[in-house]
Amino acid sequence: MEMFNSEEMPTLDVLVAYGIEIGLTLLGAFFVLFIGLWLAGFVERRLDNVLGKSEKIDKTVANFIASLGKYAVLVFTGITLLGQFGVETTSLVAVLGAAGLAIGLALQGTLSNLAAGVMLLIFRPFRIGQFVEVGGQSGTVKGISLFMTKLDTGDNVRITIPNNSVWGSAIRNFNYHETRRLDQAYGISYDDNIDKALDIIKAVLAADERCHKDPEPLVAVKGLGDSSVDIVVRVWCNASDYWALNWHLLKTIKEQFDANDISIPYPCRTIYKGDE
Incomplete structure (x- = not known):
């Protein structure tokens, strides 16, 4: 909105026009926000229901993918809202992309563990309760998360292994077959x-x-x-x-x-x- 000086006081019609313009902008932003929030929730629920019914996909992976879908819709909604108020979204997307690349490089090890965790949960080379040998360690599997795998040895010692080390090595599952x-x-x-x-x-x-x-x-x-x-x-x-x-x-x-x-x-x- 342009500022008015003292010599050019706006008329009532101009004020009404600007008020209508601002009102329509706010109304459009509210509509975009409402639709974006509804769509984000719908995408999350839909993905969770569809992926949760598959026996080949772990519940943790289903929840993770559903959350990714939700936040992707929210990010798109936020960019659209900024565009409604005249913000140059092209440069903003470029800045976000550069920031994402920098964060990805800084968290390369963590992201590799995350990717390995997703692969473990999708392909399921072992399950909780099975005795395995992974990453040079052996024990009973007690937990599989997106970032680490937990084993308990025969003498009840807890071993926590980053998923990158698990997925990147040979896996021996002693209880896979009956x-x-x-x-x-x-x-x-x-x-x-x-x-x-x-x-x-x-x-x-x-x-x-x-x-x-x-x-x-x-x-x-x-x-x-x-x-x-x-x-x-x-x-x-x-x-x-x-x-x-x-x-x-x-x-x-x-x-x-x-x-x-x-x-x-x-x-x-x-x-x-x-x-x-």
Whole structure:
């Protein structure tokens, strides 16, 4: 609005015209603000409902994307409002873009963790409660956020890992499948009966219900070591039974070997002394 000097006092018609112009501007701004706020809420609710119904998208990611949609509409609304009052929005957008670039460079590490967190929540290589090995650490997953992943070790130590380190490394999920293969190795003396040792191990496996019959357990001679005949044992079981079965088989097979005179030899080395 132009200022009037004392020599050019506005007439009533001019004042009315300016009043109408200002009123229309304020009315238009109010209308834009009302529509912008309504549209922002509608976009947020719509995205949250649509993404929340997908089983492949985590609820946290759905909320995050819905919030991004809401704030994008609010930013556009703010720029439109400034345009209503005569502000040059082109230069403002350029300034906001430069500021966004500067902030992005300053927060590069944080933004990379955010991007990695979104990828983890979308692709779900592991879930809360599963035992995993990520970023050189292993433990039970206790939390997955947009910036970090929390693990609890077997001795109840909390490990917090930035998501960038998790997504950027190999992920081993020990509970992804319902079943796992348990591998063990035993060594018997060269003087022992190999077939007898194999039958003992097979009997122990058959007596334990945790050992799956399909696929059939494998018990075979793996190789001839320096001081023992090496036997390999491969048996499938439920992932939840893995460690309990492993410890039980080690103890039971050793006891059955002792009861049937099958020896597990100590490593030995024969040294020949040359003639003096």
